[in-house]
Amino acid sequence: MKNIEFRTASSAQGGLIVMSGVPGVAAGSQVQIKDHAGRLRNGLVIKVSDQAVLVEVFEGTDELDLERTWVRFLDEPFTLPLSRDIMGRIFNGAGHPRDGRPPIISADRRNVNGEPMNPAARAYPREFIQTGISAIDGMNSLTRGQKLPIFSGGGLPHNRVAAQIVRQAKLLGDEANAESSSFVVVFAAFGVSSADARYFQESFEESGVLNRVVMFLNLADEPVIERLLTPRAALTAAEYLAYDLDYHVLVVMTDMTAYAEALREVAVLRGDVPARKGYPGYLYSDLAEIYERAGRIKKRPGSITMIPVLSMPSDDITHPIPDLTGYITEGQIVLGRELFNQGVYPPVTVLPSLSRLMKDGIGKHYTREDHPHVASQLFASYAKALEVRGLAAIIGAEELSEGDRRYLEFANAFERRFIGQGEDEDRSVFETLNLAWDLLSMLPPDSLIRVSEAELEKYHRWQAVAETT
Amino acid sequence: MGKIIEINGPIVRLELPETVIGEQVRVGELNLVGEVIGREGDTALAQLYENTEGLRPGERAEGLGYPLSVELGPGLLNSIFDGVQRPLNAVWKKSGDRIARGVQVHSLPRDTAWHFVPDPGIRAGMTVSGGLVLGSVQETASIVHRILVPPTLAGELTELAGEGDYTLDEVIGHIKGRDGAVHKLNLFHRWPVRVPRPYARRDHAVAPLLTGQRILDTFYPLLKGGKGAIPGPFGAGKTMLQQQIARWCNAEIVIYVGCGERGNELTDVLEFMPELIDPHTGRPLMERTLLVANTSNMPVVAREASVYVGITLAEYFRDQGYDVVMVADSTSRWAEALREVAGRLGQMPVEEGYPAYLGSRLAAFYERAGRVETLGGLHGSVSLIGAVSPPGGDFSEPVTSHTKEIIQTFWALSKELADARHYPAIDWLESFSGYVPAAAKWWAQHVDPRWEEYRARALELLAESEELQRIVNLVGVEALSSEQRWTLEAAGLIKEGLLQQAATDETDSYASPEKQFALLAAMLRIHDEGMKLVKMGASARVLIQLPIMGQARRWKSQFTSEQLEEMKARIAEIPGVFERVAQEYEHAAPQT
Numbered sequence A: 001m002k003n004i005e006f007r008t009a010s011s012a013q014g015g016l017i018v019m020s021g022v023p024g025v026a027a028g029s030q031v032q033i034k035d036h037a038g039r040l041r042n043g044l045v046i047k048v049s050d051q052a053v054l055v056e057v058f059e060g061t062d063e064l065d066l067e068r069t070w071v072r073f074l075d076e077p078f079t080l081p082l083s084r085d086i087m088g089r090i091f092n093g094a095g096h097p098r099d100g101r102p103p104i105i106s107a108d109r110r111n112v113n114g115e116p117m118n119p120a121a122r123a124y125p126r127e128f129i130q131t132g133i134s135a136i137d138g139m140n141s142l143t144r145g146q147k148l149p150i151f152s153g154g155g156l157p158h159n160r161v162a163a164q165i166v167r168q169a170k171l172l173g174d175e176a177n178a179e180s181s182s183f184v185v186v187f188a189a190f191g192v193s194s195a196d197a198r199y200f201q202e203s204f205e206e207s208g209v210l211n212r213v214v215m216f217l218n219l220a221d222e223p224v225i226e227r228l229l230t231p232r233a234a235l236t237a238a239e240y241l242a243y244d245l246d247y248h249v250l251v252v253m254t255d256m257t258a259y260a261e262a263l264r265e266v267a268v269l270r271g272d273v274p275a276r277k278g279y280p281g282y283l284y285s286d287l288a289e290i291y292e293r294a295g296r297i298k299k300r301p302g303s304i305t306m307i308p309v310l311s312m313p314s315d316d317i318t319h320p321i322p323d324l325t326g327y328i329t330e331g332q333i334v335l336g337r338e339l340f341n342q343g344v345y346p347p348v349t350v351l352p353s354l355s356r357l358m359k360d361g362i363g364k365h366y367t368r369e370d371h372p373h374v375a376s377q378l379f380a381s382y383a384k385a386l387e388v389r390g391l392a393a394i395i396g397a398e399e400l401s402e403g404d405r406r407y408l409e410f411a412n413a414f415e416r417r418f419i420g421q422g423e424d425e426d427r428s429v430f431e432t433l434n435l436a437w438d439l440l441s442m443l444p445p446d447s448l449i450r451v452s453e454a455e456l457e458k459y460h461r462w463q464a465v466a467e468t469t
Numbered sequence B: 001m002g003k004i005i006e007i008n009g010p011i012v013r014l015e016l017p018e019t020v021i022g023e024q025v026r027v028g029e030l031n032l033v034g035e036v037i038g039r040e041g042d043t044a045l046a047q048l049y050e051n052t053e054g055l056r057p058g059e060r061a062e063g064l065g066y067p068l069s070v071e072l073g074p075g076l077l078n079s080i081f082d083g084v085q086r087p088l089n090a091v092w093k094k095s096g097d098r099i100a101r102g103v104q105v106h107s108l109p110r111d112t113a114w115h116f117v118p119d120p121g122i123r124a125g126m127t128v129s130g131g132l133v134l135g136s137v138q139e140t141a142s143i144v145h146r147i148l149v150p151p152t153l154a155g156e157l158t159e160l161a162g163e164g165d166y167t168l169d170e171v172i173g174h175i176k177g178r179d180g181a182v183h184k185l186n187l188f189h190r191w192p193v194r195v196p197r198p199y200a201r202r203d204h205a206v207a208p209l210l211t212g213q214r215i216l217d218t219f220y221p222l223l224k225g226g227k228g229a230i231p232g233p234f235g236a237g238k239t240m241l242q243q244q245i246a247r248w249c250n251a252e253i254v255i256y257v258g259c260g261e262r263g264n265e266l267t268d269v270l271e272f273m274p275e276l277i278d279p280h281t282g283r284p285l286m287e288r289t290l291l292v293a294n295t296s297n298m299p300v301v302a303r304e305a306s307v308y309v310g311i312t313l314a315e316y317f318r319d320q321g322y323d324v325v326m327v328a329d330s331t332s333r334w335a336e337a338l339r340e341v342a343g344r345l346g347q348m349p350v351e352e353g354y355p356a357y358l359g360s361r362l363a364a365f366y367e368r369a370g371r372v373e374t375l376g377g378l379h380g381s382v383s384l385i386g387a388v389s390p391p392g393g394d395f396s397e398p399v400t401s402h403t404k405e406i407i408q409t410f411w412a413l414s415k416e417l418a419d420a421r422h423y424p425a426i427d428w429l430e431s432f433s434g435y436v437p438a439a440a441k442w443w444a445q446h447v448d449p450r451w452e453e454y455r456a457r458a459l460e461l462l463a464e465s466e467e468l469q470r471i472v473n474l475v476g477v478e479a480l481s482s483e484q485r486w487t488l489e490a491a492g493l494i495k496e497g498l499l500q501q502a503a504t505d506e507t508d509s510y511a512s513p514e515k516q517f518a519l520l521a522a523m524l525r526i527h528d529e530g531m532k533l534v535k536m537g538a539s540a541r542v543l544i545q546l547p548i549m550g551q552a553r554r555w556k557s558q559f560t561s562e563q564l565e566e567m568k569a570r571i572a573e574i575p576g577v578f579e580r581v582a583q584e585y586e587h588a589a590p591q592t
């Protein structure tokens, strides 16, 4: 079957061709299409019956002359050849080299769709990863094996934040240093500009990890349908690195919005029933197939930690793409325009940000005993401070009570000193926690009910601050 | 034997003349399993529970002659099953870390021998009917598994095995049906998941399902046998709340269905449940728990089946006379699976792509909850709690709005509260419970007759404060009278000292009904004492500064439910505190 070329396309339209009279084609099989000029296109069988086969053509069906189109069914799903040699290489969305170097030759080829991990085989992620960024480590911390996306918007510095995380991420303690050699990055970019892709490449180069990065690129002007394969190919490589070679893999994927838009485009061509905003009903399951590939497996040393980046259309967090992502991932780091406009970097809007795995990866055994309470208190105090700020905007700051004015000052200091930090500033989690106490010391102890009395005793310096003001 | 004609995602068209709708089919070289959902002439349309990649037209297909059924018998507890009741631990052993396709394993272990003790009232020669308890097996240290006559059987019990160890394959008795046919009895039987298990009659639900969560038990109670929903945007706390209920509720059996959600959440349950001790039995919680897991990356058709598998398991334990709780996280994913299949079948979508029968399917599903008298004369209940995940957090979307009409208790989660880390982020104004009068009787009898009154007063205060807050947001707090300021403060106290209850706070994660009531009464007492003073002319601003206002907010996390007396001692100091202020005030008053 693999070697037979069929010339029985009966129609070609909108990226789909229909082949008739081809018996026994497997669902999901990879297809190669040769056009009249001898150029090859790639495709995928999306529906098959004993009468007809429906093939989706990645590069589109423009200029296909049915009489002079030859189609080969490769009789296997999309696979990626894998070996240690993938390290330091750059591939396109379908896994072919785009760095001018030879293709990977390996008998080990894996279906890019992967297979669902058995929930009974999963190990719960608990190891705290220090990113050196206070807004993340202190309040929305990342654990090894977690999927924690960055929700951003056009023009916001999500790339810089993601690159900073890649540069600074480490485990606490000595074991971390011993293990640093087992840390690799899989970077997948789809639908982004070549400038964005280059930015990451340079940043990996600067931090000296380039030979431990595997890249999969499908840029904005490249075939849209290939975009659907790109994260899958990248994750197949990541799984190989994590579970065959025992690496701790950090997967950075950008931009999931471009991915979802590609999916919508294809769904419309297929005539699928739309659910919200034209996105197909299966967008949730499709995204889940990608995101759920993060994690840890019992008795396997490696791990996949995932940081997908997505830009929220019109900064709207209820848009289907961030919404469905938030329903699948284990939290989200939300970047905000307001902070960004005020010159705060990284502009992490902490209230809508969340790390669901934080509760199990911080505290006495992992970071410091006061960490859970401090984080909770920062959230509560900052939420209250924002209310006060809203009030001040109406009645004027002068009209605020003395207590409320303290909150106003707290909000400002918190944003400037805690959230704000340098792009090269790598704060330890202890520095972050001490800084948090400095700020909480601006507020009277009676109002800090999320921390224990013992913690107040130990860390809170209200008196000192009160005396100096 | 038939063959495949067409493959379209999880839907396959088969040339298979004699199957009926609902029948299980086995398809292709990979032996994928699915069920018939439509017929047209000689062809059958089937949805497969596994990924169809690699399947080809022309491969074989066969009808299996029975509908999707579950195995019901010893070995259920302490397990994790997938959406079609394959035991995931056994699948793991067989196919490794990833779920391979076409794996065939028994739902219940065949090699374990269970110690069966016949019921003393049962002897051969008796006439028996469906649902009767024949005997029992001590399945876990805390749960006795009652062996029932399958609901559809009746006749003469011609033979019943004596006490002894039996595997599931061994025959433990025979029943001669009214038609003369002889049926074998085993420790287990099968039941089709889409058919509700029969019972003798519905009973009134009478007792609250206590969860140890104040905002649930004290404010928006659910009864044993009740139906509740937890709608909320992502990250608002649906899963945490369901896990809290699974941990602490006073049901005897807990069925946790992870339907289209995260793998790690199930791992979390699997890891913490064996370590936690059931406050009611003193045994590890896992012994009363059973998980059904079809995570979001697992095939979507099995996701649709998983809630039915869960509810059938729940009904089975109900039929043994147990109070069962089933939590389903999330019913929206189930509805979406329904939508996906409907879309592939070309059925007309009505709202947001959902088929017209969404509402009736949801209603029929929730209808399987309830408290009943079983066929065997026992009393049991299934309480059903479904999480709902509305797109964009919009409660007017189809799944939330249909669900809201079906259920009695509505725990509405709010993004604003979650963002401020007020947990559980249950909106006290948007939530409701239709079970308050029934719950009030229980509280009056078992805890305190003032429960209903106090609950209503606290809610009133909260509603009033909402109004006041609106004013403050417009013109500032100075616009309020002293009384209003005190009301606002008291509402704040109720929110922080009573409603807020972090699952992660070891001391407060579970609150006994007595602790709940003591705190409720204490917060109201502070309000009342303060209000007396304010009415006498004291300034709310001064009262707000009293140390007790901060202390009272900490009581919940300082005293466990066992340390009730210590907490009450602190609460008893309230009048004294205000008394002293009153004295100072009276003392100072003449000079002003």
Ligand SMILES: Nc1ncnc2c1ncn2[C@@H]1O[C@H](COP(=O)(O)OP(=O)(O)OP(=O)(O)O)[C@@H](O)[C@H]1O
Pocket (backbone or CB within 6 Å): A326, A327, A328, A354, A355, A356, A357, A359, B232, B233, B234, B235, B236, B237, B238, B239, B240, B241, B261, B389, B423, B424, B425, B501, B502, B503, B504
């Ligand atoms: N009762 C609670 N106590 C403490 N923390 C909570 C509570 N409820 C929620 N949280 C916090 O909020 C996070 C999100 O909660 P959860 O995972 O239950 O949300 P969800 O509504 O199920 O979201 P999704 O729809 O995406 O699954 C938790 O990881 C935890 O940090």
Ligand SMILES: [Mg+2]
Pocket (backbone or CB within 6 Å): B238, B239, B240, B261, B329
């Ligand atoms: Mg959840």
